[in-house]
Amino acid sequence: MSDEAATTGRSFLTPFNLIAAIIVIVGLIVTALRFTGGLASVTNLSDYNPWGIWIGFDLLVGVALAAGGYVTSAAVYIFGMKKYHSAVRPAILTGFLGYALVVIALNYDVGRPWRLPYPFFVQQGTTSLLFEVAACVALYLTVLFIEFSPAAMEWLGLKRARNLVVKLTLLLTIFGVVLSTLHQSSLGALFLIAPAKLHPLWYSPYLPVFFFVSSIIAGLSMVIFESTLSHHYFAAKMDEAHLKEKDTVALGFGKAASLVLAGYFIIKVIGISEGNNWHLLGTNYGLWFLVELLGFVGLPCFLYAVGVRDKNLKLIKWTAVLTVLGIAVNRFNVCLVAFNWHLPSEERYFPHWMEIAISVFLVTIGIIAYRFIVTRMPILYAHREYEEH
Amino acid sequence: MIYDASVCVGCRYCMIACPFEIPAYEYDKALEPRIMKCTLCYPRIAKGLLPGCVQACPTEALTYGKRTDLLKVARQRILKFPDRYVNHIYGEKEMGGTNWLYLSAVPFKEVGMREDLGITAAPKLTSGALSGVPIVVGLWPVLLTGIYAMSKRKEKIANQETTQAVAAAVEQANAAAQAKLAEEMAKVQKLKVKEIENAVSKALAEAAKPKEEVSDTSSAKAESKPSEEDS
16 A cells, blocks of 8 residues: 555555455455345354344444544534644544445345335334434434535535535534434444343443443544554645644543543443342353453553553554454444353354455445545645635 | 335344344345244234134144233133143233243243243333433533533633733833833933043043144044034
């Protein structure tokens, strides 16, 4: 993924492009199989396990990791932390691409994807949590698209439309936070309906709160993680403000993440108390729960704090990776590992390689789209004509 | 319960929700997969017939009827044959009550039926979270606008304070500079006066000296004159 190839397009035979091409070809083949042979031909899903990694990873992890958009825009436009302004556009772009990929992944997973608008236009099942999920995904994807559009319009030279959308920034940000609150939490609330299937250590009436609070952590950490990657691969595309604010963003967001992780740790412990599940901590599932709680919540909370105190940017960056991984572990636990825990092991689900291939395919498409956009549109730099914003 | 395939998207959330693992899915169908589940032979019931399984059962192990009637029958059977049945009607209260009711001779656990399901109906488990939606929609914008207003106000006050402080500092600096300038001017004035006095006294002293030196000193006199005019 060299900058030259990315910016000039002189040579397409870079290692990145080759690997990406292979992944895309495999992905397209599996796509064809999925839409001709049905889910049975490409997944290990069963009547006991109706949701696999396309929900556990693509939907749950994808949405959590796309939280950087609302977290950053809220920090800058609502809380007035202008020193993080340069982080807004990359975060919004990641959020937009993340949500777009979630919707694409859903098209693979549901039986009749062309009916996805049915819950709005044909028959509204408003008592179902999945209705809320659908409504929020649809609305928030739209909001993210509008929030992202100024960058595209600056690139295309649509000055008046761009200025109009920029005037809506505050309104869109507030709308985005409302929708994200509802949507992030509703993904946790989905599992409230299955107390008989989800392990008691993960099942809690606070699931929606857990999902919402941890999405803030995911958003903050993703911004740090992503800015590190962007700086590595697209430094040439960054303007002075970005390069200068990069470390400020890492320090500030690391501090915030440490605080929110501490709060999340506490409410997770309250969750154990609420269900009085202390005795389960000694079981195998309990040990795995402790790994998640101590290793992926407590540890990053501590490491972020140390990193910020010592201004150790390297530590902060690696902690961001650990935290993002931890959020993925949590979503996998709720959706797959601790779900159906009562079933005998031969009935448990493990993804088919083609399910993994589709997930990798979608992530690759996301990276390709991100690269296409940041090498062309003013994401990592301010457009010359609009610098004063 | 019946199922309308014409509006089903195929999300399979019903399968997630069902604690009895009843709904099945046509995973092998690419374009029109449906959820499969017993509807108690709804088309037959509509025609006034018994469900197929009830009609076909040779030992009448299955009974069909109104739920309230079936519960009465079940209770009577348990009372009449306390040795034959466990004292529990499975499905009467489980998950809020189901339309399949079971009597058993052995504990239900032994025949693979879960007894830890609780008595809350599934929709009630999520209705609390759903009732939070309008509250978030109503309160969040108020809260967020409030935070925005506060941060904006803080910024405004900070700006005001900065401009005020800058103005005050500039004023102070100006005053100090003025004072210093005046002081310096006074000093310079004094120096000049002194210089002139010196020059004058020097000239006077020289004028009092012998005549041959006049040609030298006249230039010095000429120099000191313009400065006299300046002041």
